[in-house]
Amino acid sequence: MKFFLDTANVDEIRRINDLGLCDGVTTNPSLINKEGRDFKEVISEIASFVEGPISAEVTSYDYESMVKEARDLSKWADNIVVKIPMTEDGLRAINILSKEGVRTNCTLIFSLSQALMAMKAGASYVSPFMGRIDDMGEDGARLVYDIRTIIDTYGFDCEIIAASIRSIKNFEDAALAGAHIATVPGNLFEKLWSHVLTDQGIDKFKKDWEAFEGK
Structure with missing residues (x-):
């Protein structure tokens, strides 16, 4: 499974990238807004040092504007993937963009039928929102598993980005459900490699070694 960072914070991305754990980045207008910087400037900087896909989301919602915006975004760097929302206009945009060779990430997926429609339209990636689905009292992991079954059964050229990852359990x-990719907030990454028993073990080794050196 590949790891994407779900953030627009360049320092967070550089930190995880230096560990060899950043296979790509997903952003959205809310994350860009938190950084208080120019949209294109942030995306271009991230794309300059992250080799994998960088998802940049359109801010328009009608078909013609989404297509126009997506064409422009795709020219910012070779590894740009355009995030398109799951709507009728979004599907129409994905269809035309896929025929032009523009890679797309269909976002805000909450059902198997939505994912299937996006894949049929030509999306390169689909992003089921696991955490939000769990909030609804449904099973986000099961949706990921079901989407993976559809991909494997019918041979769609599409990858699953498990989104809205809020906890180690979600990750x-x-x-386990077969997501090709998990996109993880920067503040969750450290929790993934940390464990209280690991910390206790290191402390014990340090104390034992200090005792040994003191003899």
Whole structure:
């Protein structure tokens, strides 16, 4: 499973990228807004040092504007993937863009039928929102599993980006369910490699070694 960072914070991305754990980045207007910087400037900077796909989301919602915006976004760097919302206009935009060779990430997926429609339209990626689905009292991991079954059964050229990852359990469930990718907030990454028993073990080794050196 590939790891994407769900953030527009360049420092967070550089930190995880230096560990060899950043296979790509997803952003959205809310994340860009938090950074208080120019949209194109942030995306271009991220794309300059992250080799994998960088998802940049359109801010328009009608078909013609989305297509126009997506064409412009795709020219910012070779690894740009355009995020398109799951709507009728979004599907129409994905269809035309896929025929032009523009890679798309259909976002805000909450059902199997939505994912299937996006894949049929030509989306390169689909993003089921696991955390939000769980909030609705449904099973986000099961949706990921079902989407993966559809991909494997029918041979769609599409990858699943497990989104809205809010906890270690969400992350692990995404892996078990067969997600190709999990996109993780920067503040969750450190929790993934940390464990209280690991910390206790290191402390014990340090104390034992200090005792040994003191003899």
